Amino acid sequence: MSIKLVAIDIDGTLLNSAGQLTTGVKAALQSAKKKGVRIVLCTGRPLPGVKEYLNTLDLLSADDYVITYNGSLVQNVATQHTVFSASLTKNDYLKVNYMAQKLGLHFHVSGVDAIFTANRDISPYTVHESTLVHMPIKYRTSDEMVKNEYDMIKMMMIDEPEILDHAITQLPLDFKEQYNIVKSAPFYLEILHKGANKGIALAKLAEHLNIQQAEVMAIGDNENDMAMLEYAGVGVAMQNAVDKTKAVADYITTASNDEDGVKEAIEKFS
CATH class of the missing domain: 3.40.50.1000 (HAD superfamily/HAD-like)
Structure with missing residues (x-):
């Protein structure tokens, strides 16, 4: 065929x-x-x-x-x-952001036309992503992300490859079962809707x-x-x-x- x-x-x-x-x-x-x-x-x-x-x-x-x-x-x-x-919800944001903080990783959310991060010290890999995909970075606190209506299509945990690889081994099984989690680059772990x-x-x-x-x-x-x-x-x-x-x-x-x-x-x- x-x-x-x-x-x-x-x-x-x-x-x-x-x-x-x-x-x-x-x-x-x-x-x-x-x-x-x-x-x-x-x-x-x-x-x-x-x-x-x-x-x-x-x-x-x-x-x-x-x-x-x-x-x-x-x-x-x-x-x-x-x-x-298949987008993610505010509840997903709270879960994934909490997990990123627990593991000591940088974290950002990709929307339709912007990248959102609550990290005051923005990761250079978030800046790299912004440049690569031609989307601005917008600083928003966790409270702002939950209170306002933002499209949250995918979420990314980000860090140096060795730090990220170690953190991946620490992800709880129940967390991994809730999402489709894929590594798209040595420094990017993407969290997507399960479907x-x-x-x-x-x-x-x-x-x-x-x-x-x-x-x-x-x-x-x-x-x-x-x-x-x-x-x-x-x-x-x-x-x-x-x-x-x-x-x-x-x-x-x-x-x-x-x-x-x-x-x-x-x-x-x-």
Whole structure:
């Protein structure tokens, strides 16, 4: 069965280590699109952090869709009609913020158009996220977050990799069972709605588009990509992927994201 939809992670997959979309990858995606293959960016980033690449790849029509916030939101690019969403609540905020404080970690919340943090000493990794996804940082106390109506789509515990890795081992089982918790970078632990991940989002979109599971390919590199690789008819891990992601893949590219690995996958399967 031929591939009709390709879901592609952005950081570490679509982009090289310099954060660039190479001419080789761009040409391969444009060629696949001309053949009628749907190209869907599937990322932990919010929409403002994806628009540059949607524009570059000409994925701006009413036939184009994007999956953001690690599967918490699926939207039509042109109309921003929501196909699927799974946000977090004020009660979730209190639980996750408390856990971050208990573990001594920095913490922030990603909304639709801003990043919120109650940390007076803002983590440099929060600043990095703000720059990466083109969203402002807004300082809000815990009380303000609870009293006001803010969209809270995903929450992130943040710190130096060795500090974060140790803290992850201290997370109570009952806390982990309440959320979908994924590591998207050595310094980012993302807390999502239990019913949100890239695999669920991709399945919802495929159903919406009347595309069979076997007709879907997914390409990724990190732990937050595992669910979509497991769902897809063809799950592709980049050569630079973490071992956990490689373990669930149907195919591992011989080329990394610095060597046009996405181009290799597109040309092999589409």
